[in-house]
Amino acid sequence: MERKDFLRSLGAGAAFALTFPCVNGCSKDAEDGGDREIPSGVDFTVDLASSKAAALANNGGFIEVASNVSMNGLTDIVVARNLAGNLVAASLICSHQGYAEVEFVERDGGIFECNVHGSRFGQDGTPLNQVDSNPAKALKVFSTELNGETLRVFE
Ligand code: FES
Incomplete structure (x- = not known):
């Protein structure tokens, strides 16, 4: 036939x-690349004075960065300045289906949100909703440490 x-x-x-x-x-x-690996062994710095980090000057701003040169330039971390002015970091790779689409949004006091299927996470990675019928999984978040204009992101 x-x-x-x-x-x-x-x-x-x-x-x-x-x-x-x-x-x-x-x-x-x-x-567009679902099924990306959740970043691990993360320990890198961001120069806040650089033009690439300009969005972090304002509360609610965020940038996407590659945690490791072996990622071939693929970004895997989202770094944000939350609404209280603190710098926070999480996996750019969503815990739902592995798309690199997690952003920081100002809704609900500042949360992480994936724009592929709408998963939302607290700043500590706690899932705030459930998509599909799968149990919601936490978003991996990272520690941050500020020394002058240098931000260290690590786990
Ligand atoms: S991959 Fe992020 S909500 Fe589905």
Whole structure:
């Protein structure tokens, strides 16, 4: 049976379901990179005086950084200045399906949120909601230590 005959035999509804599986559930394509590894062995510094860290000058600002040169430049950590002015850091890689899409948002006093399926986490990594029917998993967070203009992010 040829492909077009096969699709015709399924009917238009089934063909649509095969072709567009993520119409309502997914905001990202597979090529955007789910299933990324949660960062481990993290210990690096950020120069707060650098232009790359400019967003951290303001409460609610955040940047995405690569914790390790072996990541080939792939970012895996989100560093934010929370609404109280403290610097906090968490995995950019979401605990739900491993997309590198965690951001700091000012809602609810400042939380981490993944914009792929909407997982939200407290600043200590505690899951605040549940997506799909999976048990919510904590977001990995990291310690921070400020020395002048140098921020150390570590675990
Ligand atoms: S990957 Fe699903 S909410 Fe982040």
